[in-house]
Structures are given as C-alpha cells and as structure tokens.
Amino acid sequence: MGLSHKNLNSTVLIGITGGIAAYKICELIRMFKKNNYNVKVVVTANALNFVTELTLATLSDNKVYSDNFDIKEYKPEHISLCDEADIMVIAPASANTISKLANGICDNLLTSVACAFNKPIVIAPAMNTNMWNNNFVQENLSKLKAFGYYITEPESGFLACGTTGEGRLCSLDTIYNKTLEILEDNKLLKGKKLIITAGGTIEKIDPVRYISNFSSGKMGLALADNAYKMGAEVELISTFEVDRPYVVKQVSSAENMFAEVKNSFNSSDCTIMASAVADYKVAEYSSQKLKKGSEDKIVLELVKNPDILKEISKIKRDNQIVVGFCAESQNLLENANIKIDNKGCDYLIANDISRNDIGFSSEDNEVYIIDKTHNIKHLEKSSKDNIAKQILEYIFE
Ligand SMILES: Cc1cc2nc3c(=O)[nH]c(=O)nc-3n(C[C@H](O)[C@H](O)[C@H](O)COP(=O)(O)O)c2cc1C
Numbered sequence: 001m002g003l004s005h006k007n008l009n010s011t012v013l014i015g016i017t018g019g020i021a022a023y024k025i026c027e028l029i030r031m032f033k034k035n036n037y038n039v040k041v042v043v044t045a046n047a048l049n050f051v052t053e054l055t056l057a058t059l060s061d062n063k064v065y066s067d068n069f070d071i072k073e074y075k076p077e078h079i080s081l082c083d084e085a086d087i088m089v090i091a092p093a094s095a096n097t098i099s100k101l102a103n104g105i106c107d108n109l110l111t112s113v114a115c116a117f118n119k120p121i122v123i124a125p126a127m128n129t130n131m132w133n134n135n136f137v138q139e140n141l142s143k144l145k146a147f148g149y150y151i152t153e154p155e156s157g158f159l160a161c162g163t164t165g166e167g168r169l170c171s172l173d174t175i176y177n178k179t180l181e182i183l184e185d186n187k188l189l190k191g192k193k194l195i196i197t198a199g200g201t202i203e204k205i206d207p208v209r210y211i212s213n214f215s216s217g218k219m220g221l222a223l224a225d226n227a228y229k230m231g232a233e234v235e236l237i238s239t240f241e242v243d244r245p246y247v248v249k250q251v252s253s254a255e256n257m258f259a260e261v262k263n264s265f266n267s268s269d270c271t272i273m274a275s276a277v278a279d280y281k282v283a284e285y286s287s288q289k290l291k292k293g294s295e296d297k298i299v300l301e302l303v304k305n306p307d308i309l310k311e312i313s314k315i316k317r318d319n320q321i322v323v324g325f326c327a328e329s330q331n332l333l334e335n336a337n338i339k340i341d342n343k344g345c346d347y348l349i350a351n352d353i354s355r356n357d358i359g360f361s362s363e364d365n366e367v368y369i370i371d372k373t374h375n376i377k378h379l380e381k382s383s384k385d386n387i388a389k390q391i392l393e394y395i396f397e
Pocket residue numbers: 016017018019020021044045046047093094095096097126127128131
C-alpha cells in the first residue's frame with residue numbers, strides 16, 4: 001500500500017551522447033541521486049565508447065536504456081520513459097545529436113525519446129570550438145531554443161582535443177541547478193492547496209466493534225502523492241496511518257472527517273473526497289461492550305451521517321473545486337450523472353466496483369470523470385498512481 005515513507009521526488013531522465021565529456025555525467029547522476037531524485041539514463045551507442053553501461057546502471061540504480069528495439073512490455077521504451085520522467089537532460093549533447101533533434105530525426109532510442117517527450121528538455125552542448133562555431137550547429141541550436149528547449153551554454157576553456165576555446169561542457173552545478181529550477185517552475189499545482197480524503201470511515205458500535213467498508217484508501221493516497229509531486233500543498237485526511245512528506249490528519253468516523261475537512265476547507269483551492277464515507281452510523285454508541293444476550297436477533301438502529309461532499313459543495317466559492325468519487329455496482333454512468341446533480345460538486349469520478357480487477361483493494365483502476373455539464377472523460381484501466389496523475393492533469397490543465 002506504500003504506507004511507509006515514500007520517495008515522491010521527480011524522475012530525471014539523463015541522455016548521454018558520444019562526447020568526451022560523457023565521463024563527467026557520472027558525477028551529475030550522483031548529484032541527483034544524493035538529493036533523492038530518481039534517475040534514468042538513456043545513451044546513444046557512441047556514448048558507450050566513453051562510459052560503460054555498468055557504471056551508469058550502478059550510479060543511477062536503474063537499467064540503462066540504449067536499444068530502441070529492446071521491447072520487454074507492450075509499451076515501447078521511448079513512450080514509457082516519457083511517461084515516467086518529469087524532465088530530460090541531454091548532457092553532453094553532441095553536435096550530431098543536437099542537429100538530429102532540431103530536424104526531427106529519431107534514429108536511435110535517445111532521439112526517439114526526446115522527440116516524443118512533451119515535458120522540459122535541457123541540452124548541455126559540449127564539443128570542439130570549431131564544431132561549436134559551425135553554422136549548422138548554431139542554426140540548429142537556435143531552432144531548439146525557439147521551440148522551448150533549455151540550453152546551458154558551454155564554457156570557454158581547455159578542451160580535451162588540446163586546444164583552448166569555447167565548447168567545454170558547462171559546470172555540473174549549472175546543469176543541476178537549471179534542472180531543479182525548471183522542475184520547480186513547471187509544477188502544475190504550484191501555489192495550490194489540496195485537501196484529499198482517503199480510506200473507509202469507521203463508525204463505532206461499542207469499544208470493540210465498528211461498521212466500516214472495504215475501501216483501501218489507495219486511490220486517495222495516490223492522488224495525494226501525485227498532487228504533492230505536482231507542487232501542491234497537500235493535506236491528506238485519512239482513516240489510516242501513513243508516513244508522507246505532506247500534512248496527514250488521521251480520522252476515524254465520518255463526523256471526525258467532516259470536522260477536519262471543514263477546518264481546512266476555506267483555505268483550500270480544491271477538495272477531493274476519495275474516501276468511502278459511511279452513509280449511516282449507529283444511533284447510540286455504547287460506551288460499554290455490548291453483551292451477548294439470549295436473543296437470536298438484535299437490531300442496530302442507524303442514523304444518517306453528514307453528507308460531506310454535498311455540504312462542502314453548498315459552501316464552496318467559485319474559485320474552489322470540489323471533486324467527489326462514486327462507486328457503483330450497476331448502471332455506473334446513469335447513477336453517476338444523477339449523483340453529480342444531487343451533490344452539486346464540480347467533478348465526479350465514477351468507478352465500477354462490481355469488477356474485481358479494478359477498484360477497492362486492487363492496484364489498478366478504470367474511471368470516468370464527469371463534470372457539471374455531464375461531459376464524460378474515460379480513463380482506461382491503469383495503475384492507481386497513473387489514474388491519479390491523469391485525474392489531476394484533467395482537472396487542472
Ligand atoms: C574521442 C572522441 C571524442 C569526441 N568528442 C566529441 C565531443 O565532445 N562533442 C561532439 O559533438 N562530438 C564528439 N565526437 C564525435 C561524436 O562522437 C560523433 O559525432 C558521433 O557521431 C556522435 O554520436 P551521437 O550523437 O549519436 O552520440 C568525438 C569523437 C571521438 C572519437
């Protein structure tokens with residue numbers, strides 16, 4: 001379930017090409033790793049003339065990607081690497097690779113990944129002074145700049161070819177700091193506060209018994225983790241204990257949860273109710289353990305719990321977003337469409353709990369996002385982590 005402390009830092013994809021400065025990138029990988037970033041490395045065939053795959057794999061603690069056609073799973077690597085990484089850093093970037101990128105050429109894994117990568121790309125050129133001053137290279141770099149690539153300009157100094165001039169790879173600190181600065185600036189939820197609820201509420205009957213449900217809280221936790229990764233200030237209100245780098249408030253009953261949500265609601269930009277809140281609680285909690293009597297049948301009287309989603313939707317400001325979840329075992333979309341009108345929230349995420357390959361304790365989910373105008377967006381079956389990411393992107397992009 002990932003309840004223990006989890007590394008929620010970004011993933012940096014480092015692309016290494018065939019330049020003599022490739023050896024310096026071993027230290028760059030260590031800098032990211034030391035600061036808890038996940039690092040993946042993709043190399044050109046020529047890069048492996050300068051550094052070994054074993055060194056790169058050991059330093060990054062990951063497999064090194066080099067072959068376009070080494071497809072182990074259904075998804076080609078140039079696509080799965082794009083999904084996983086938050087930023088790509090090509091260092092050193094050879095004159096050859098720079099020119100290929102600027103012309104849309106994808107004849108190896110590194111250039112294919114870069115071509116498909118729709119997140120920021122940092123290019124750190126390094127080459128002999130004459131190559132650097134070559135008109136084609138300069139024109140290709142200008143094209144890349146114009147299309148939004150970030151270039152860390154090379155420095156002047158003593159070069160491996162024995163000459164002194166412009167073309168030496170800029171300092172590793174420059175590449176590292178630029179990458180962090182871009183990562184920070186590009187976070188989708190930067191400056192936003194999100195409240196996310198997770199888990200099934202616990203409605204006590206007596207000191208030893210309670211009513212609850214099968215909700216595992218995995219979907220809510222995945223939403224909170226992803227919101228945090230996207231730069232949001234997160235408050236998770238959960239029915240279970242979890243160690244995370246953001247605020248976690250543990251609650252038990254629907255009433256406790258409602259009180260915590262109300263407490264923080266005013267200062268939030270978005271509230272996502274991913275918890276399974278019990279509709280009813282026992283009318284009268286018994287402070288003493290209920291004893292088994294002679295009766296064959298006993299009746300528990302239940303009373304309605306507050307409808308947290310409906311209540312906060314009533315008081316929300318125009319600039320606040322309220323998202324609910326609905327789990328249905330039949331007529332999923334029909335019921336969800338009725339529910340969003342009834343609750344008054346901005347979005348409703350509907351999932352089908354009659355399927356045992358998704359939902360509740362499963363690692364996967366498949367959902368429909370319904371908005372106030374009854375527009376429906378289908379998110380195909382995927383890991384809860386990936387579904388959470390897509391939900392947040394859909395709502396905030
Ligand atoms: C010893 C050696 C050092 C090289 N250093 C560089 C370099 O620093 N920058 C560069 O652009 N090309 C350099 N090259 C040339 C590239 O390796 C060559 O252009 C190659 O095609 C680049 O392939 P890639 O971009 O797919 O990695 C060097 C070649 C050799 C043999």
